Amino acid sequence: MSSAPAFRKFHLMRQRWSQLLFAHWPIDPALLRPYLPARLELDLFEGQAWLGVVPFTMSHIRPLGLPAVPGLNRLHELNVRTYARLDGVPGVWFLSLDATQPLGVWAARTLFHLPYLHARISLTQTGDTLRATAERTHRGAAPATFVASWTPGDVLPPAQPGSLQHFLTERYILYTAGANLQQAVRGTALWRGRLFHAPWALRQAMLTEWDSTLVESHGLPTPTGPPLLYAADALDVWVQELRRI
Template identity: 35%
Template sequence: MNKPWIMTQAWRDVVFLHWPISVQSLKPFIPQELQIDLFEGQAWIGIVPFVADWTRPRFLFPVPFTRKYYELNVRTYVRHKGRPGVFFFSLDANSLLAVKAASIGGFLPYRHAQMKWIKHKDRRLFISEYENGDSSENFRLGFTPTAGTLKASNHELWLTERYYLWTKPKDVLWRVDIEHTPWQLQNVHIEIMENSLARYLTEDLSTQPLKHFSAYKRVRFFPPIAEKQQTDRF
């Protein structure tokens, strides 16, 4: 990266859950400058819960009340000017301070949710409850990672090795570059007990997803970059 990073964070107990989804379902929610990325002709949606830890700006100590919190994001995969990255539909977190900081000016679609993360021996239970007026989105996941790392397939690399994210608050498309070492993926046993996320996408997410786990990843974020206008789409 040409510019110095501005924030670092550790991601712990990351679970990747992925479902195939139609391009037509995604289209209305993706900025027109972005191209929906496909793997062998198929679009994908991801739900990713994890623990965010040791959050701190460059040269500063961890910020009180945001050092450690839980996060749950709903995302899909896009490209812009040849770069493959991520577009987020929502990012839920149980730290109100982190949500307010990350969503200033509508920069990222962070939402404050009630969350629990319970660990008993090797099994974890993750619970998220988001309410906004008459609407709610809930997610309950039990999972147990298995020992040993995987030799990632091309598809697994395509789903997880993403080093750019885009967001479009108001009328400007912004890119944020992310830096970390390659994921060390593991198999994971899961039980989805409740999932009412992203119902606006009108596709069934009750089927068994592709699932992966990673225990730890240290990441760095770089200053947002305003992208120039581009008319190519899909």
């Protein structure tokens, strides 16, 4: 995107997301229900819940009114997600967000109430192939590791409303209830965050390596079968607001 949207003076933070892979599996809704607060309902596609693992690089991080700080304006992230809604508003619900930048993890946990966790993550590109490796290092959190290699392919048509592709990727709301997932699920606090970015430019993706214990670290069973994959081109993201609801 070449320019900021009209509300650029009012956003909380600006970022760029790149080297991103969406990997999703269908999952029994009954398995995921205990991982959401009572106020949230699982967002289902044709009666089916979905669980996602998403590695990517976040760069050009710049809070409202402040310049980017070298050394603090870039991190790698690896999140485990599902989808939820409240009062008919669909959004993303994160089980965990592993990330490399200690100050960024602290800020996300403290200011945005998100379940970020410290991790060592490498995300590299050789030719057309991307490779991500990760090891969770957060004190007191269940251990987890991750290795994946994938090659983005042809550009896909824009995701159409009502399609599974649109359901899994075109999300501009996030829900969170606190930095500790177990406590958040039992509590009553809830926040809704809003993002703005252009629609995803999605691509086919070919997976050549996958070895992960991220899902299992939450006590969920290992996903079965190959994941549904979408690679994505880089885009700029504006964090608009985070409001307690």
